[in-house]
Amino acid sequence: MSAARVGVVTFPGTLDDQDAARAVRLAGAEAVSLWHGDHDLKGVDAVFLPGGFSYGDYLRCGAISRFAPLMEELIPAAKSGLPVLGTCNGFQILCEAHLLPGALTRNASLHYVCRDQRIKVESATTTWTSAFEPGQELVLPIKHGEGRYVASADTLEALEANGQVVFRYVGGNPNGSLNDIAGISNETGTIVGLMPHPEHAVEDLVGAPSTDGLGFFTSILKKLVNV
Amino acid sequence: MNTDSVKRAAETPDEAMPFAELGMKQDEYDRVKEILGRRPTSSELAIYSVMWSEHCSYKSSKVHLKQFATKAPESEALLVGMGENAGVVDIGDGWAATFKIESHNHPSYVEPHQGAATGVGGIVRDIMSMGARPIAVMDALRFGGADQADTRRVLPGVVEGISSYGNCLGLPNIGGEVVFDPCYIGNPLVNALCVGLLRKDQIKLATAPGPGNKVVLFGASTGPDGIGGASVLASATFEDESEAKRPAVQVGDPFMEKLLIECCLELYAADVVVGIQDLGAAGVSCATTELAAKGTGGMHVDLNLVPLRDSSLRPEEILMSESQERMMAVVSPSDIPAFMAICEKWDVPAVVIGEVTDTGRLVMTWDGSVIVDIPPGTAADEGPVYERPFHEPAGQAALNQAVDLPRSEDLRATLLQLLGSPNLASKEWVTSQYDRYVRSNTVLAQPADAGMLRISEVMDGATPTNRGIALATDGNGRYAKLDPYAGAQLALAEAYRNVAVTGAKPLAVTNCLNFGSPEDPEVMWQFAEAVRGLADACKTLGVPVTGGNVSFYNQTGTAAIHPTPVVGVLGVIDDVAKRVRSGFLEPGLRIALLGETREEFGGSEWAHVVHSHLGGLPPEVDLVAEQGLASVMVEAAARGLVAGSHDLSDGGLAIALAEACLARGVGATVSLVGDPFVDLFSESSARALVAVRPEAFEEFAALCASHEVPCYGLGETGGDALVVEGVLAISVAELRDTHTKTLPALFG
Numbered sequence A: 001m002s003a004a005r006v007g008v009v010t011f012p013g014t015l016d017d018q019d020a021a022r023a024v025r026l027a028g029a030e031a032v033s034l035w036h037g038d039h040d041l042k043g044v045d046a047v048f049l050p051g052g053f054s055y056g057d058y059l060r061c062g063a064i065s066r067f068a069p070l071m072e073e074l075i076p077a078a079k080s081g082l083p084v085l086g087t088c089n090g091f092q093i094l095c096e097a098h099l100l101p102g103a104l105t106r107n108a109s110l111h112y113v114c115r116d117q118r119i120k121v122e123s124a125t126t127t128w129t130s131a132f133e134p135g136q137e138l139v140l141p142i143k144h145g146e147g148r149y150v151a152s153a154d155t156l157e158a159l160e161a162n163g164q165v166v167f168r169y170v171g172g173n174p175n176g177s178l179n180d181i182a183g184i185s186n187e188t189g190t191i192v193g194l195m196p197h198p199e200h201a202v203e204d205l206v207g208a209p210s211t212d213g214l215g216f217f218t219s220i221l222k223k224l225v226n227v
Numbered sequence B: 001m002n003t004d005s006v007k008r009a010a011e012t013p014d015e016a017m018p019f020a021e022l023g024m025k026q027d028e029y030d031r032v033k034e035i036l037g038r039r040p041t042s043s044e045l046a047i048y049s050v051m052w053s054e055h056c057s058y059k060s061s062k063v064h065l066k067q068f069a070t071k072a073p074e075s076e077a078l079l080v081g082m083g084e085n086a087g088v089v090d091i092g093d094g095w096a097a098t099f100k101i102e103s104h105n106h107p108s109y110v111e112p113h114q115g116a117a118t119g120v121g122g123i124v125r126d127i128m129s130m131g132a133r134p135i136a137v138m139d140a141l142r143f144g145g146a147d148q149a150d151t152r153r154v155l156p157g158v159v160e161g162i163s164s165y166g167n168c169l170g171l172p173n174i175g176g177e178v179v180f181d182p183c184y185i186g187n188p189l190v191n192a193l194c195v196g197l198l199r200k201d202q203i204k205l206a207t208a209p210g211p212g213n214k215v216v217l218f219g220a221s222t223g224p225d226g227i228g229g230a231s232v233l234a235s236a237t238f239e240d241e242s243e244a245k246r247p248a249v250q251v252g253d254p255f256m257e258k259l260l261i262e263c264c265l266e267l268y269a270a271d272v273v274v275g276i277q278d279l280g281a282a283g284v285s286c287a288t289t290e291l292a293a294k295g296t297g298g299m300h301v302d303l304n305l306v307p308l309r310d311s312s313l314r315p316e317e318i319l320m321s322e323s324q325e326r327m328m329a330v331v332s333p334s335d336i337p338a339f340m341a342i343c344e345k346w347d348v349p350a351v352v353i354g355e356v357t358d359t360g361r362l363v364m365t366w367d368g369s370v371i372v373d374i375p376p377g378t379a380a381d382e383g384p385v386y387e388r389p390f391h392e393p394a395g396q397a398a399l400n401q402a403v404d405l406p407r408s409e410d411l412r413a414t415l416l417q418l419l420g421s422p423n424l425a426s427k428e429w430v431t432s433q434y435d436r437y438v439r440s441n442t443v444l445a446q447p448a449d450a451g452m453l454r455i456s457e458v459m460d461g462a463t464p465t466n467r468g469i470a471l472a473t474d475g476n477g478r479y480a481k482l483d484p485y486a487g488a489q490l491a492l493a494e495a496y497r498n499v500a501v502t503g504a505k506p507l508a509v510t511n512c513l514n515f516g517s518p519e520d521p522e523v524m525w526q527f528a529e530a531v532r533g534l535a536d537a538c539k540t541l542g543v544p545v546t547g548g549n550v551s552f553y554n555q556t557g558t559a560a561i562h563p564t565p566v567v568g569v570l571g572v573i574d575d576v577a578k579r580v581r582s583g584f585l586e587p588g589l590r591i592a593l594l595g596e597t598r599e600e601f602g603g604s605e606w607a608h609v610v611h612s613h614l615g616g617l618p619p620e621v622d623l624v625a626e627q628g629l630a631s632v633m634v635e636a637a638a639r640g641l642v643a644g645s646h647d648l649s650d651g652g653l654a655i656a657l658a659e660a661c662l663a664r665g666v667g668a669t670v671s672l673v674g675d676p677f678v679d680l681f682s683e684s685s686a687r688a689l690v691a692v693r694p695e696a697f698e699e700f701a702a703l704c705a706s707h708e709v710p711c712y713g714l715g716e717t718g719g720d721a722l723v724v725e726g727v728l729a730i731s732v733a734e735l736r737d738t739h740t741k742t743l744p745a746l747f748g
Helices: A017-026 A069-079 A089-096 A153-161 A214-226 B006-011 B026-036 B042-051 B062-070 B105-110 B112-128 B149-169 B230-236 B254-269 B283-294 B315-320 B333-345 B376-380 B411-419 B477-482 B484-500 B521-541 B605-611 B623-638 B652-664 B676-681 B694-706 B732-747
Strands: A005-010 A030-035 A046-049 A084-087 A103-105 A113-121 A137-144 A148-150 A165-170 A181-185 A191-194 B078-080 B087-092 B095-103 B133-143 B173-180 B189-199 B214-219 B275-278 B298-302 B326-331 B350-357 B362-366 B369-374 B442-444 B451-454 B468-474 B505-514 B545-551 B564-573 B590-594 B642-647 B668-670 B688-692 B711-717 B721-724 B728-731
Touching: A005 A017, A017 A030, A017 A214, A046 A069, A046 A089, A084 A089, A089 A103, A089 A191, A113 A181, A148 A181, A165 A191, B006 B369, B026 B042, B042 B283, B042 B315, B042 B369, B042 B376, B062 B521, B087 B505, B087 B545, B087 B564, B095 B112, B095 B468, B095 B505, B095 B564, B105 B112, B105 B149, B105 B189, B112 B133, B112 B149, B112 B189, B112 B254, B112 B275, B133 B149, B133 B254, B133 B451, B133 B468, B133 B564, B149 B173, B149 B189, B149 B254, B149 B732, B173 B451, B173 B468, B189 B468, B189 B505, B189 B564, B214 B254, B214 B283, B214 B333, B254 B326, B254 B333, B275 B283, B283 B298, B283 B315, B283 B326, B283 B362, B283 B376, B326 B333, B333 B350, B369 B376, B411 B605, B411 B652, B411 B676, B411 B728, B411 B732, B468 B484, B477 B484, B477 B521, B477 B564, B484 B505, B484 B521, B484 B564, B484 B623, B484 B642, B505 B521, B505 B623, B521 B545, B521 B564, B521 B623, B590 B694, B605 B652, B623 B642, B623 B688, B623 B694, B642 B652, B652 B668, B652 B676, B652 B688, B652 B721, B652 B732, B688 B694, B694 B711, B721 B732, B728 B732
Parallel strands: A005 A030, A005 A046, A046 A084, A084 A191, B095 B545, B133 B173, B298 B362, B505 B545, B668 B721
Antiparallel strands: A103 A148, A113 A137, A113 A165, A165 A181, A181 A191, B078 B087, B087 B095, B095 B189, B133 B189, B214 B326, B214 B350, B275 B326, B298 B350, B362 B369, B442 B451, B451 B468, B468 B564, B505 B564, B590 B688, B590 B711, B642 B688, B668 B711, B721 B728
16 A cells, blocks of 8 residues: 655745654655645645745735635645645634634734643544544644634634534643634544644654654544545 | 946046045045046945945954964864855765854844844855755844843844744744843844755855856845945935935845745755855945955946836945845856746746956946946955054953952852842743744754754755754853953853753854944954954864854943853764753752862852942863863763753852753752852853763763863752752742743843
8 A cells, every 4th residue: 555645735935844744754654745836736645734934924824825826726625525734824824715714813922932832632533633532631832923713702612512622722821812722623623723833743852842743643644544 | 317437437536425424434435546546436435335344344353353264273174164154064974064143233223123133134144155054043142231121122122033034934043142231231232143054065155257157136126225324325426316214224024035045945956056145234235246256356237137126226225235135146147047947936036137257347337337347356355454453451450350249148049049130040031932943853942051953854865864963152241351361262161061061072163253342442452352362262172263253333432342252163963862951851860060160250140140240350261171071071972871961151050050950840959068159159161060870970970080070979860949958948949930030020
């Protein structure tokens, strides 16, 4: 059987694409580079939208990226079930593209914050979190200036009711997110967005003092192998 | 509007030119006239005035900086030395590292956010122009007193500028310094360091050889920023059309810089670049004169082709504009299509603005007339050189008189007072605003003694190895004020030690020399002494200076800053898995103090915090002891003997112990043999704290003995408090509370 192929998207200003590709390879999958300007998903089995400052985050984080040629392919594919994980800027892009509800705004502190953050797994049923246990605590780095998750009261209520809140901050909310939300999914659990960075927590030697990020990649591999 | 052409200049030899407004002296202006055999055009005057400025020409410092070359130790590692955009060092396995530190002090005072941001941008482009991928940044920062009102304006702006620019580039910020002292209140220091990585055989140089090769300007368009004096020129000779004040501080666009990085790396990989230079201070003037001077000697440029973001710019302003995110490349005509295609892929505007010639002249045209016609070397390399007079400051002897300062009996309170003081308190408020993880190669970052990066996988196609580099910057203005010769050596010794305690072998040096006005003989003495001290110490330690930067005029009225030589040291470690982390990582480890402790309180943090006193002499410099200590630490790391380490510096053993406990929340119990006050707070150099597994202690002690490094067993790690038997006991929780609350309380 050939290795699962996970696409890693590079927009102008994407920063964590090499890190994401390395994490995909460490988990045993093939990392496939996807370029923002191409109308081509290269037949990948899943897509990782990494962090960074795509298009300089000018106008609004993710607001320009959602119109990239690649997104014209990705949005319908994701709606049809292609698994997509967006971290940080990737999460912002998923919200701007309306693949996930709500929005990410300036941190309550008005400062960019980089730290090792504890989060709790609220849903282990999504395509990207099945390797975790519900209630499990992870340590992943966060590094963002605009990670405060906001949504209307109705949307929040629906997210909570449907089990679409995937991660919650514990040990202190770093950005003022409503309901301490660190990550959410779509209704079917194929699309997940979160502010923390699993790709920076996959090796003992570098990055955060944990390898908790590996679970995201083993989750998707398990899913792809079982499909 | 009239253009001041060469023809017109020849016809109007007596027309008065505003050289004084551009900071040029009468004799310097006379020399320009002598070189050209006529008066310069306004555009030529623009070029000479910026190229011969202190900032670009090093005219006051050159005669002293020579020592970095004449006294340079033999080093097989040095691939490119001083004089290029940055030095390059061989780090093994075919890899080379290039690194440099540079000041952006004055702009950061005027406009803290943009000043600091563009400081990062400038040093990153220096590293790119060597053919390297930038892989990390660090910042050495100095601010006025933490409680002074203007510090609350300057510090948050500087930190935000570094944060927004560096984070957006995707470069991990792995270390640096934040120091407060009232002497910097009107002259904060922002020294930005960048390190890059390249294959040894891929070094690019700033040169324009080969007549017929094209000169390409690429990156951002040219605007009216950072122009400073040029608007004087543009409005003095002509009607007052461009009367509007041009902003003197540049504005950065980190997104464009990120595109430039990726674009340049792809251009290098495609091998379509003959020579390259970044546009920093003095913009197009600097890039064209330096490229031409180092190449075949001639260049023809049509200034009308420079893409402008303000069409009202005059040629003098275009020449002096310091608009950010621009690069200039020399490209063979046959490679132009490939070059342009790569720029287009990355949405980087690129325009051919001229070509290399063999005339030995730099010629520029504007609207069809020749406005510049000069021998480029006269602007780039043959600027004025000053032997500025210097003498020891009148009050130096009195300053060096030791004063007996009262010592409190309550050493617990003294420790907490120091630990919570702004200079020793946790800098997390600052460093948490920097991304330290991006690129996933960060092995160590602040608050570790040195930053460390794994270098595998940085470049496509490279053989993965576990090789790594470590970097630290240090500098103590109080020490340098008391004795600039020793102060510069102590800065080097500390950075060298900080690299070594992580297990990396120190290899090379960069420096940023921040001083007051060179026209003040007392300041000039400080400068001369600091350079002499640094050059001597580099020779003894066997680490060459590869490049750096001088920043003069850090002075308000007659009040100069403390002389502040900031020294960066780069080291290499064969296997980053063997790095030694900072502090006490687990209970049950034996704690040892390496090195000798003397009663040394001149310039100490204790005298500063408790008595607001600066006097006496700084700690004694012992470079042989530093070398022995470094050898022990490097070898112990390679043999896996050490489970944690920490450099001793500001605040002495007391602060080192407290910080080591705070690293992982592991306490320690130690006993002292000498006078507890001296043992705890003296700042003697060449010392480090180590934590060793009991079973390895004997072997470690033997290693120390073989290098004649004193090794004193102090006690053991464990528990939830720092206990100094018979002297003090403080819970780790109280240490943490004291250490972390200071900066948030000051800056929100």
